Amino acid sequence: MRFTRTSKALGIMAIAAALALSGCGAGGGTESEASVDPAKIIKAYSNEPQNPLLPANTNEVFGGRVVELLFEGLRTYDADGKPVNALAESIETDDAQTWTIKIKDGAKFTNGEAITAKTFVDSWNFAALSTNLQNNGYFFESIDGYADVSAVTTTTDAEGKSIDTPAPTAETMSGLKAVDDSTIEVKLAQPEADWSLRLGYSAFFPLPSAALADPKAYGENPVGNGPYKMAKEGAWQHDSQIELVKNEDYSGPREAKNGGVTFRFYTDPQPAYTDLQGDNLDITDVLPSNALATYTSDFPERNSTKPIATNSTLNIPGYNPNFQGEAGKLRRQALSHAINREEIAKVIFSGTRTPAKAFAPPVIEGFTEDIPGAEVLQFDAAKAKELWEQAEAIQPYDGSVLQIASNTDGGNKEWIEAVANGFKNNLGIEAEIQPFAKFAEMLNLRKSQSLPGLARAGWQGDYPSLYNFLGPLWATGASSNYEKYSNPEFDALLKEGLGAKTPEEANAKFNEAQAILFEDLPGLPLWDQARPIVWSNNVAKAETGWNGGVLYYNIEAK
Structure with missing residues (x-):
């Protein structure tokens, strides 16, 4: 039976139902359209990312929230966890083992470089190849030939710690190929009925050619294709903040409702909470423990929990x-x-x-x-x-x-x-x-x-x-x-x-x-x-998604 994963999402429906029944706090907030400022920059709580901002090497929350705004993949997830096609026109399979993915025409990175089937194939092979040391390479394990590109040898040092040394026997996965500019064919090592559900995760995001040529330099000032882009060269001020601005050329399902997001880095949630109370910070998803009993009264009509x-x-x-x-x-x-x-x-x-x-x-x-x-x-x-x-x-x-x-x-x-x-x-x-x-x-x-x-x-x-x-x-x-x-x-x-x-x-x-x-x-x-979140008087509306991540692109400022 041929089926498309856009309609086969029974698990997601269960999540949506659970969240709908769970109840929220003051949740969401409302303001008239006249009071909303679509050009305003949102100041949000965060901390210094662990690694340069490469999607396949970012698997911690503070780097992840930036990467998810800079890039768009084949799919994304709505607030309830339902998969939504983004760059994918269609995702189909006859047997849950061989998948055919059609890419929408006209997609580009913010530097003008076209995004094609080959872009995805090259990006995924780069992520999976063990010599590239990408943390999220493991997410490609289902694809035929992954074992060849991801191979490592393991030894033990004098203290008994394991040491992995990359030892790939191939540079590309045999089960992955670009049939033409708009078609990707993926053959898995075994049938997996829900494989395409993963395609909204950041490990599967496309990378421009500059990222593959010099990953370290690129990771300091990444060029993506998502609802936001880096504000300028040097927008990542280490141990201080990262500045993103709206990508005006973006036309996907996560169009930004504000002018940008500046992630400010804190090493303690208490000063951030104080900044929020003084409207010097706009939103946080990390509350100090002593505020968990008072945040609904500290921020009446400006909080949400689910x-x-x-x-x-x-x-x-x-x-x-x-x-x-x-x-x-x-x-x-x-x-x-x-x-x-x-x-x-x-x-x-x-x-x-x-x-x-x-x-x-x-x-x-x-x-x-x-x-x-x-x-x-x-x-x-x-x-x-x-x-x-x-x-x-x-x-x-x-x-x-x-x-x-x-x-x-x-x-x-x-x-x-x-x-x-x-x-x-x-x-x-x-x-x-x-x-x-x-x-x-x-x-x-x-x-x-x-x-x-x-x-x-x-x-x-x-x-x-x-x-x-x-x-x-x-x-x-x-x-x-x-x-x-x-x-x-x-x-x-x-x-x-x-x-x-x-x-x-x-x-x-x-x-x-x-x-x-x-x-x-x-x-x-x-x-x-x-997850409780609170926001300042500068915000008209905010919410979290199915996994607790703040939907920054959906924040309306005033």
């Missing part, structure tokens, strides 16, 4: 001997039982979080609480102490303090201190936050396997799929699997799920894979989120 496809975890480094073997397994379980998720969600997050029940959030289709092993998420002080003592009997804990690495800009200090106190009170171990002013600094240490203890982590959905909360984070060699977790049985179940004929069959396999995660506990699910 459940989103985002979750939080504490990741456990497998390279740390304290968490290896049978003793390590018992310690992981003890740590999980020692966290009072419900109390922290209520007291510190004022109900804007709910205790996690799985490794994926409830708004994603296929979510279930009934996963074997999920009971490890229940707070049980006695059980936690018993498990820790069993671990001590096998192998004593090596170290005086358990550190929990976290960026301090995201309002994380208070809840991490609460978790650390839980470890002290329930396990009898000293624990403390390992603070980082920049999120990028912590990510770099995670990537180099250099953290001494646990790491705060979170995932904002790239595309609305249960797999997206599992594969990129926990599959062997995955782009955001910084702690290098690996389990062949888990990988096999993911592959089976990707090759399933129906979403229901796929999700059943993905939930089987989650049971393995609960057995191994490479990370501890903490809570799911309802």
